[in-house]
Amino acid sequence: MDQKVTKPQPPTEATLQRLAGVVGARYALRDDEDKQPYLVEWRDKYFGAAAMVLRPGSVEEVSQLLAIANETHTAIVPQGGNTGLVGAQIPFESGHEIVLSLSRLNRVRDIDAADNTITVDAGCVLQSIQDAADRVDRLFPLRIGSEGSCQIGGNIGTNAGGTAVLAYGNTRDLVLGLEVVLADGRVWNGLRRLRKDNTGYDLKNLFIGSEGTLGIVTGAVLKLFPRPRDKATVFIGLPSPANALELLGLAQERTGRRVTGFEIMPRFGLEVVITHGQNMRDPLAEPHPWYVLMELSGGGSPGTLNDTASDILAEAAEAGWVSDAALAASEAQAGDFWRLREVVSETQKHEGGSIKFDVSVPVSSVPDFIDEVSAACKALEPGCRPLQFGHMGDGNIHSNITQPVGADKQAFLDRWGDFNDVVHEVVARFQGSISAEHGVGRLKRDWMPRIKQPLELEMMYMLKHQLDPNGILNPGKVLPPQN
Ligand SMILES: Cc1cc2nc3c(=O)[nH]c(=O)nc-3n(C[C@H](O)[C@H](O)[C@H](O)COP(=O)(O)OP(=O)(O)OC[C@H]3O[C@@H](n4cnc5c(N)ncnc54)[C@H](O)[C@@H]3O)c2cc1C
Known part of the structure; x- marks a missing residue:
């Protein structure tokens, strides 16, 4: 394949001024203290840097920002509630990227109990959508531990799972339509409410789970359900x-x-x-x-x-x-x-360092999988304390390996790669996935060539190239850079 995505450039002062001009100075953060909350993730695993944090207040502003970024080859890192667990929402350390926070786009646009749909801005906090559904006696069943902070745009970006997947499916199963700003600033209005629509390729599913690498979600039509009595x-x-x-x-x-x-x-x-x-x-x-x-x-x-x-x-x-x-x-x-x-x-943090895996296997394999992961980790580090928990109903286990009592935290965390090798080997044996619901981001990016067939990877690069030829959308996440 000879198509390659080009590399973004550091933004010039003139580009930063143009971008700030779209949202206004108040929503173009350049001060280190103002930017800080957008540059660190929940687990303190990644510390990024950014030339600017932009907080647009409308779809039109997002569109204008991307048109400028595309023209100037400026890298954009979309961010929702910053609760992601694979580092995808955090910029790299270069300081050349721009964080684009969707949090000001937080309106419920429409709710229709007869259609069982809710149409929302991407920056709506998940819990606010659950509450809005509840007020019309309906259920929005996406339920995850971070629901008080994560945003539906981030849930769509990661195809979030959670505790109700066995009955209602992943985020992908809950989305009927999307509005997406493409890398060049054009806005795709795919806000359809249809339960059936077989008119060609299902474009919305390209963006769901793409971790901000193919487009910026600005709105979504979601499915509602009867509230359980x-x-x-x-x-x-x-x-x-x-x-x-x-x-x-x-x-x-x-x-x-x-x-x-x-x-x-x-x-x-x-x-x-x-x-x-x-x-x-x-x-x-x-x-x-x-x-x-x-x-x-x-x-x-x-x-x-x-x-x-x-x-x-x-x-x-x-x-x-x-x-x-x-x-x-x-x-x-x-x-x-x-x-x-x-x-x-969160309570596990008090036991020292833990090396975490978000994996899935067929539901019937969960018991054997748990046993084999524990055995493999203990063979590697006899004192380690496996804490394997999670969504057994859909085969998604969080295999969190806690450090031995009294061990040096950093020395234990430095062995993340060794634990990766043994746990991923067990996952492969059970024909599972090394990322069940958290995504790939930065954390698992370099595993992609090992876990995907060459043709799968090639198709992914083809899509990336077509939708983001200048490589400005969340570069270096999900797909390893091409040589
Ligand atoms: C305590 C806790 C519990 C959790 N439990 C679960 C769980 O049970 N199940 C689960 O699946 N996850 C869980 N997570 C992980 C996390 O909450 C989810 O991945 C969530 O979907 C991320 O949403 P966010 O708004 O915080 O997105 P962010 O972290 O801000 O971003 C995540 C990704 O989405 C992209 N993105 C964000 N907004 C947009 C947009 N508008 N358009 C395009 N791309 C966008 C970002 O670039 C990034 O790639 C948990 C996290 C925590 C801290």
Whole structure:
């Protein structure tokens, strides 16, 4: 393939002035202190630099900014809520890139309960979309731990997953239409509300999960669903992930698509949460090797699913798959159970360094996968403490390997590459993915040639070249630079 994306140039003072002129001085940040929050990510893993942070207030402004950037070959790094976990939203250290924050584009444009759609600006915080849906008695089911800060543009950019994927799918499954500003500044209005539209290539799906490398999403039409009238939330202690798999099968067989959450964590995870979290307590009287947080939800009379859950648990206990369980007696208690799951990542920081993997395997392989990753990591570093938890219902496990007690944090983190090799080898053996829901960004970019077929990579470069020939959109992310 001879098509190559060209390299962006450092912006001149004249280019910076032109860009600032579009948004006005107040929204063109050049001061180090003002830029700082946009240059560091949540885990303090990447520290970037930028010539400027731009905060446009309209689609028209985004369009004008990109037209200038394209003409001057200036690199643009789109940023939403800055909660991404692969470094894709953070500029490189050169200081030559411009961060383009979408946070001022935060209007709900339209909500239609009859069509079950909501049309939003890309900078809407996810939780505000959930709340807007709730006000018209509908559900927007994308549910992730960062929902109070992440934006729908970022969710679309990463094709975010979360805890409700097993019932409602990834972000990709929730998007009906998109509005996208292309690299040259032209605006594609694809804000369709259709459930069926087979008129050629599905362009919106090109942009979903492209991590800001193909276009800038400025608006989206999203699917809404009936708000569940009935819900049962259970915190379950069990002997092993294999038992959890049996329980999942039973629950799905008995309730169909009403299993809307099925999260797993080991005892070590619960201990970390209880020790370092605020107001956390073990819902069960005795410790158990593994826990599942299961949610059933759907239509029907309130309370019915509690009965269903009790029947399922009784049958599972009889089979020896479940040791003990607590059924939430109120919404508040259900919230407490969910918090135990949601704070695993942040409380784990108190145990020192951890090397993190966001991987997926076929659901039926999860128990063996967990065992083999633990064994491989312990063979590499005997004292390490694997904390493997997450979305068992869709096969997405966060394999977070915590440093040995008392070890030097940096020395442990320096071994990230060694752990990568052993964990990715297990992932490959199970025909899984090394990035289930967080994306590729910077963190996993150099693995792309190893995990993608040459033809897949070639098609990706072809698309990049066609949509962004000057290589200005989030350069150096997702795809390794071409020589
Ligand atoms: C505590 C915590 C829990 C999390 N839990 C989950 C989880 O359960 N599931 C999950 O999938 N992720 C999870 N994440 C990761 C993160 O929240 C998601 O990746 C989220 O979708 C990122 O959204 P954001 O608005 O913060 O995007 P950012 O981090 O700002 O950007 C992410 C990517 O999207 C691009 N982008 C942003 N806005 C646009 C736009 N308008 N147009 C084009 N590209 C754009 C950026 O360039 C970047 O490549 C979690 C993160 C944290 C901190």
